[in-house]
Amino acid sequence: KSVEVDQLQKSLALAAYTKSTSYVSKEDAAEKHSEEIGEDFLEFLGYNPLKNSIDVHLKAEYVATDSLSHIATQLSERDYVEEVSYDRSLVALLTDNVKRIGFWILFASGMFTFIAVLLINSSIRLSIYSKRFIIKTMQMVGATKRFIRRPFIWLNIKLGIIGSLIALVALGIALYYLDIRFPELRILEDIKMLIAIFGGVFILGVLISWISTYFATQRFLNLRTDDLYY
Incomplete structure (x- = not known):
């Protein structure tokens, strides 16, 4: 891991919204993806298109559309962060359902x-x-x-x-x-x-x-x- 990635993971681990973090190298990601699809896509493509990533597990109170959007914006401002991805539609659906269920x-x-x-x-x-x-x-x-x-x-x-x-x-x-x-x-x-x-x-x-x-x-x-x- 580069120094920047190491610093990023440490800063994420210390953030108030973080429950846990895990670093996933592109090699590990490729191996996991190959297991999921049942074939080695690297042989077909000839290269590994995946990127190194950090999986961030958030605390329950921060799993909301507004909080995630704010966190994603903050992380995207860093030059060495290429992309912040999460399932926006799923989070929105969960938030709405939780509100309805909570009311009843x-x-x-x-x-x-x-x-x-x-x-x-x-x-x-x-x-x-x-x-x-x-x-x-x-x-x-x-x-x-x-x-x-x-x-x-x-x-x-x-x-x-x-x-x-x-x-x-x-x-x-x-x-x-x-x-x-x-x-x-x-x-x-x-x-x-x-x-x-x-x-x-x-x-x-x-x-x-x-x-x-x-x-x-x-x-x-x-x-x-x-x-x-x-």
């Missing part, structure tokens, strides 16, 4: 989250409703609202933690299956995203349980004794 996934996630909140809230309210007379009795003998709420909140937080852990196990299995089925997505390689998702699910499960329990107990604490029968 977000919509479905929002709907399922809303339904989950309703179910959890209803279950907690029914559970506390069955103990409304106990709550009022404790209040009548002098127990404070905080003292009455505490066991209900802790119980439902524990249930929320258990539910969140079960959900995380199911989510982990689903992501593992998707990673095996579609390895090109590299789902399990983005550790920050996985931490954010798993942490969000866990915190959301606990938070929903706490908020629902607080307001459910507060409702019965504020009711008059006569209203408990309705």
